[in-house]
Amino acid sequence: MPELAEVEYYRKQWDPGLGQKILEVTCREDRRIFRGIPAGLLPTTLQGARLISSETHGKQMLFRFDKGSLGVHLGMTGELYREEPGHTPAKHAHLILRQKKQDLVFSDPRLFGRVRLETGKGEPTWWQDLPPDPRSKAFTLAVVREALTRRKGTPLKAALLQQEHFPGIGNWMADEILWQSHLKPMRKCGTVTEEESQILWKTIRVISRTAIRIIGKDFSDPPEDWLFGHRWKKGGFCPRCGLELKRDEVGGRTTCWCPHCQPQ
DNA sequence: GGAGTTGTTTAGGA
């Protein structure tokens, strides 16, 4: 489910726990999402630690504590939420940080998500090494040009899903970006003109920021004149031209597009 | 019961 805006929404769900100590850590360490973390290290590190701050970068989240930090990726079905203190864990709740006033929960039925642990004071290297977030100043036109050049044989849709170039963009955002840019999803990156690159760059920035503002705030739906609300069901109609939308598999993912508005 | 799912990693081929 989560792309950069949804990730921002879920990050905020733990905000009530800011400044407060973790009294107890409940986790199922054998679950796939904890891969790479030595047994016992998670409770040892976080028990008694105070949650200081949190931020998102693309689909990645970082929760900073006064000792160490916690990285969270939600995968396809991960969620963060809060519960009454001392509640009984739900079936797919894998990590619960128990505080005085609330329990902070990470659940993920499909286990495609991932939790990382940094025991040192500083920023984890994986966090420092993330490529420019599409809403940041560092995400320049040159970044888009570079990606299109490097992936010249890849369809645009598949390239937009590559997190090393466009961190935070997922399936629905990629479709939305191409639709608003009037670019066909199966178009090869190498054939995109300079003018089209600029349109693509601007559209990525506008959609990222707008999605964060709307979905990141309270999980509201984007505007009706976006592709978003029309792309899910089969037989949806283009909100711009009114013709029937098409569905194809591009880059291994279901892709919704408008043959009339995205002719090439 | 089968198909599909808003994600990432890996293996293997080109």
Added chain:
DNA sequence: TTCCTAAACAACTC
């Protein structure tokens, strides 16, 4: 080497 595709991971919904 570099780039690209398909499969694997896993559980739920329609």
